[in-house]
Amino acid sequence: MCGIALIVSAIRITSSSLTSPPPATEKLSFSVDDVKEALRRRGPDSLGVKKVSLQRSVLGRNHISSSFIAAGDEGQEFCSQGNDNNGECTAQLHFIGATLQLRGSNPLVQPLVDASGNVLVYNGEIFGGLDIASDCNDAEFLLQTLGRCCSCGYCATAQCARSGKSTVPDVLSTIKGPWAIIYWQDSSRTLWFGRDAFGRRSLLVHWPTQDDCTFLLSSVSPIFPTEQTSEYETHNGLSCPSYWEELPCGIYSLDVDGSKSNGHMAGELKLHEYTNSMLKELIKWERTSIEPNSEDLQIYKCKFFNRETQCAFCFLRGSSTQSTIPVPAHVLLNALHESVLRRTSMYTIYQVSSTKENFVPVAILFSGGLDSMILAALLDQCLDQSYQIDLLNVSFDGQFAPDRISAKAGLKELKRVAPSRRWRLVEIDSELSDLVFETSHVMSLINPANTYMDLNIGIALWLAAGGDGWVSGANIDDNDDENPARAKYKSTARILLVGSGADEQCAGYGRHRTSYRRGSWLGLHEEMKLDMQRIWKRNLGRDDRCIADNGKEARFPFLDEDVIRVLLNFPLWEIANLDQPSGLGDKRILREVAGLLGLNEAAILPKRAIQFGSRIARESNRKNFGSNRAANQASAGSVRIDKRSNYS
Numbered sequence: 001m002c003g004i005a006l007i008v009s010a011i012r013i014t015s016s017s018l019t020s021p022p023p024a025t026e027k028l029s030f031s032v033d034d035v036k037e038a039l040r041r042r043g044p045d046s047l048g049v050k051k052v053s054l055q056r057s058v059l060g061r062n063h064i065s066s067s068f069i070a071a072g073d074e075g076q077e078f079c080s081q082g083n084d085n086n087g088e089c090t091a092q093l094h095f096i097g098a099t100l101q102l103r104g105s106n107p108l109v110q111p112l113v114d115a116s117g118n119v120l121v122y123n124g125e126i127f128g129g130l131d132i133a134s135d136c137n138d139a140e141f142l143l144q145t146l147g148r149c150c151s152c153g154y155c156a157t158a159q160c161a162r163s164g165k166s167t168v169p170d171v172l173s174t175i176k177g178p179w180a181i182i183y184w185q186d187s188s189r190t191l192w193f194g195r196d197a198f199g200r201r202s203l204l205v206h207w208p209t210q211d212d213c214t215f216l217l218s219s220v221s222p223i224f225p226t227e228q229t230s231e232y233e234t235h236n237g238l239s240c241p242s243y244w245e246e247l248p249c250g251i252y253s254l255d256v257d258g259s260k261s262n263g264h265m266a267g268e269l270k271l272h273e274y275t276n277s278m279l280k281e282l283i284k285w286e287r288t289s290i291e292p293n294s295e296d297l298q299i300y301k302c303k304f305f306n307r308e309t310q311c312a313f314c315f316l317r318g319s320s321t322q323s324t325i326p327v328p329a330h331v332l333l334n335a336l337h338e339s340v341l342r343r344t345s346m347y348t349i350y351q352v353s354s355t356k357e358n359f360v361p362v363a364i365l366f367s368g369g370l371d372s373m374i375l376a377a378l379l380d381q382c383l384d385q386s387y388q389i390d391l392l393n394v395s396f397d398g399q400f401a402p403d404r405i406s407a408k409a410g411l412k413e414l415k416r417v418a419p420s421r422r423w424r425l426v427e428i429d430s431e432l433s434d435l436v437f438e439t440s441h442v443m444s445l446i447n448p449a450n451t452y453m454d455l456n457i458g459i460a461l462w463l464a465a466g467g468d469g470w471v472s473g474a475n476i477d478d479n480d481d482e483n484p485a486r487a488k489y490k491s492t493a494r495i496l497l498v499g500s501g502a503d504e505q506c507a508g509y510g511r512h513r514t515s516y517r518r519g520s521w522l523g524l525h526e527e528m529k530l531d532m533q534r535i536w537k538r539n540l541g542r543d544d545r546c547i548a549d550n551g552k553e554a555r556f557p558f559l560d561e562d563v564i565r566v567l568l569n570f571p572l573w574e575i576a577n578l579d580q581p582s583g584l585g586d587k588r589i590l591r592e593v594a595g596l597l598g599l600n601e602a603a604i605l606p607k608r609a610i611q612f613g614s615r616i617a618r619e620s621n622r623k624n625f626g627s628n629r630a631a632n633q634a635s636a637g638s639v640r641i642d643k644r645s646n647y648s
Helices: 032-040 138-147 168-174 226-236 277-284 294-311 327-344 348-353 370-382 402-417 436-446 452-466 502-506 510-533 535-548 561-569 588-596 616-625 628-633
Strands: 003-009 011-015 046-057 060-069 090-099 119-124 179-185 190-195 204-206 215-218 250-257 265-272 362-365 389-395 423-429 468-472 486-490 495-497 553-555
Touching: 003 032, 003 119, 003 179, 003 190, 011 250, 032 046, 032 090, 032 215, 090 119, 090 179, 119 138, 138 168, 138 179, 168 179, 168 250, 277 561, 327 370, 327 495, 327 561, 327 588, 362 370, 362 452, 370 389, 370 402, 370 502, 370 588, 389 402, 389 452, 402 423, 423 452, 423 486, 436 452, 436 535, 452 535, 452 616, 502 510, 502 561, 502 588, 510 535, 535 553, 616 628
Parallel strands: 011 265, 362 389, 362 495, 389 423, 495 553
Antiparallel strands: 003 090, 003 215, 046 060, 046 090, 119 179, 179 190, 190 250, 204 215, 250 265, 423 468, 468 486
8 A cells, every 4th residue: 555644624623532632733734735745756556535525414413414526626725614605514524545556456546435435545454354365455355344334333342232243443453464544434424543553554643723623644744835834933933843743553533423513513533442352462562471580590591501602602503403492483483484474475466567577576674684684584485486585775885884784794694595586685875965855855754753863764764765776796796895896776676574673572772771781671671662662653654654655565574463472472581681792682582583594694793773774873963963972962863853954
């Protein structure tokens, strides 16, 4: 999928789900055309608009009439009066859908409308939970399934007590995979919207305020209308909170009622719980075994000591991996294999496209580090051998960036463990000083995130996902490292595997080591839990927007529901041992998985974030703070970007 949006006018929204009224935000005005253009930038196969008009009858709620109007005037800006020439209250809902079709045998244009007048725009994939055929499109299937749901408006559980039918929250809670959805249930006059429990698909929201009662949802922010924001700042003398915010993960309903408000229809906003019990446990992110007892520690230390005395991770020597790697690593390897397989299965859309010469269905965001090497080795096992795999690597220091060096080493190791696969390392080189327009563009993509760290990560992801770079000697002979012949190449893969979630779940960040030193095992667990419960806000929405802007779909195998469950079932001391140095004890279980895959060198690589491995953080620090030292003193990563800075 690609992106979705909704613009609602002339509905007064009230809510007990919002703890406080939304603050005044930047005074902006976006039209349907603005939102369409933002989604069109993503290079979808199709883009469509449907407008639903709701007219209040004098008989009230049960007689609100709805009609579909051809979207001929979708470029007009919306006002908030909501009254037609006859004085009748009319609300408008503009649904916008952009489709990057990766599944299904027939072309599809969103928004989808069924015979009952229900409307759906959907940005997601169904990898499990619902029984969907391999040649079926997710959105079509979901529209049919939601159309069979109860519409009485009183259901708060998985099944309606009156009709015995499933409810909308029940269907959405069952989906395994990333999703963001906007769905109009016509019979109940209810608007449903939301994101999956981990926020793997972006969905931004602009809540109505006293000054601006327009309600908007969108996968991405349109380009900043800078003249409008400048006028606001000049008039008020300060910067206002962002117009957009990340929609918190959950399932929301807006029940439209025409009988309660003069001049406007009213909408009651509700937040619904996920109904799937397993999913609710994953959201809580509680681990049964956090602190080891003396016996657990003794067994654990003996295991680790034996490996070290045999040869510092004996599995790295490649002699007897099956006997030296403990059971949890085998279980996790199986779960990750299934996760990658689910995300790269050859759906019908692949079979249609595979007649093209040199078709590449899947690429990997590739640093040559532990996480991306595991994904590459697993993808080799899951993808037909006839397909090439593109490894996308970005550098802001040419061949000298740490991620470029490790990527080249990783390519050699992949060729050793999978010699029959056609691997292609795509070297994407850039200079920060050359990215004036691109930087402004990425700032609109990361919005509402607004720190230098967010921007640096966003630029690196955006360039990598674009896949426009160089390949060395067709990546066949890499012996000439001094002066390899390079040719221009642009990856056409539309699915991009990303390693997000590995560090959060396996104690890969430096702050995890700090928390362990300060608070032992419980402190480590609490820090990891915090990371997982805020990953939707800090990481995934931003990353999804930057990758999708290139017509690519990010998929996150480490954030598969079954992988998360498997990792939570392990004792924490099987996940990591932060008494050991970096490159050994952090992400211990993933290093054991790498050993099972024969990735001996990757298994001992230390963690390196993309902004440091690509060297964009160093270049940003020099440009905006004068030096790395000055940037560190200013805690540059968390500094908010001034619109008048060098980036503007």
